[in-house]
Amino acid sequence: MFDPKKLLDELLGSNIPGTTGTVRDQAGKAVQMAKDNPLAAGALAAVLLGTGAGRQVTGSAVKLGGLAxxxxxxxxxxxxxxxxQQPSVEPVAKxxxxxxxxSETPFHPSQAPQGESEFALTLIRAMISAAKADGHIDAEERQKILGRIGLAGLDNDASAFLDKELASPLNLDDLVSQAKTEAQRVELYTASxxxxxxxxxxERGYLDLLAGRLNxxxxxxxxxxxxxxxATVPVAANAADALKSPW
Known part of the structure; x- marks a missing residue:
C-alpha cells in the first residue's frame, strides 16, 4: 500500500519525508531538467492538472508537509x-x-477521526475532482498524464490509485461525505x-457548488x-509548458 501522506506532499510540492528537499528541489531547476521531468518546476499537481495549472504552497508551508x-x-x-476580520490578500512574501x-484544534492532522492517512486520501481525491472540473481530463489526456506520473517515482499502488481516481466519474456527494467535521469541510475546500x-x-462553478455542499x-x-x-504561488509556467510539449 502506498503512503497517502507522501503522495499529498508531492501534490503540493512539500518536503518529501526522509529527504532534505521538495520534489522540485530534488529534480533541479534547469529548464532542460524541467522538460525531462515536469515535477522539477511544478510538483505532481502540474501533472494531474494536465493543460491547467493550480497553486502550490511556498515559503515555510513547504516544510510542513501536505496535511499540515x-x-x-x-x-x-x-x-x-x-x-x-475583513478578508485581505497580503502581497506574497519571498x-x-x-x-x-x-495540536489541540480539529485542524491538526492527528485529530482526524478517520485517521491521517485516510483523510489524506480524501484531500487527494478533492484535488483530483477539482482538476477534472473543466472536463479537460478525457481518456486521451489521462493516458498522457499516466505516462508522466512515472517521472515522480511513484510505486505501482500509487499509480493505480491515481489511474482509478482520474477515470472515475465525479461524485460530489461521496466526496463531501468523507469530511467528518467542520474543520475537515474547510480543509477539503482549501485543498480543492x-x-x-x-x-x-x-472551475468557478465547481468551487461554488462544492462550497454549497459543504455548507x-x-x-x-x-x-x-x-x-x-x-501563501502560495502559481504552478511554474515551464512545468505546464513541458506538459504540453510533444516529447
Whole structure:
C-alpha cells in the first residue's frame, strides 16, 4: 500500500519525508531538467492538472508537509473568519510564514477521526475532482498524464490509485461525505482551491457548488481565498509548458 501522506506532499510540492528537499528541489531547476521531468518546476499537481495549472504552497508551508500545510491554511482562514476580520490578500512574501494548526484544534492532522492517512486520501481525491472540473481530463489526456506520473517515482499502488481516481466519474456527494467535521469541510475546500486557478466558468462553478455542499458561508470562502493567495504561488509556467510539449 502506498503512503497517502507522501503522495499529498508531492501534490503540493512539500518536503518529501526522509529527504532534505521538495520534489522540485530534488529534480533541479534547469529548464532542460524541467522538460525531462515536469515535477522539477511544478510538483505532481502540474501533472494531474494536465493543460491547467493550480497553486502550490511556498515559503515555510513547504516544510510542513501536505496535511499540515492544508490544515494550517484552513485554520488561519477559519480563525480570521471567526474573529470577524475583513478578508485581505497580503502581497506574497519571498518566504511567507505559515504555522501548522495547533495540536489541540480539529485542524491538526492527528485529530482526524478517520485517521491521517485516510483523510489524506480524501484531500487527494478533492484535488483530483477539482482538476477534472473543466472536463479537460478525457481518456486521451489521462493516458498522457499516466505516462508522466512515472517521472515522480511513484510505486505501482500509487499509480493505480491515481489511474482509478482520474477515470472515475465525479461524485460530489461521496466526496463531501468523507469530511467528518467542520474543520475537515474547510480543509477539503482549501485543498480543492489549491488544485486549480479557478479562472474558468467551469472551475468557478465547481468551487461554488462544492462550497454549497459543504455548507461553507461566503465570508469564510473569501477568507480561504485570501489566505491561499497570500501563501502560495502559481504552478511554474515551464512545468505546464513541458506538459504540453510533444516529447
Amino acid at each position: 500545510a492544508i490544515g494550517g491554511l484552513a485554520y488561519k482562514a477559519y480563525q480570521n473568519y471567526k474573529a470577524g 518566504e511567507p510564514e505559515l504555522l501548522p494548526p495547533p 482551491r489549491l488544485a486549480i486557478n479557478a479562472d474558468t466558468r467551469a 461553507l458561508p461566503d465570508s469564510l470562502i473569501d477568507h480561504i481565498e485570501a489566505t491561499i493567495q497570500g
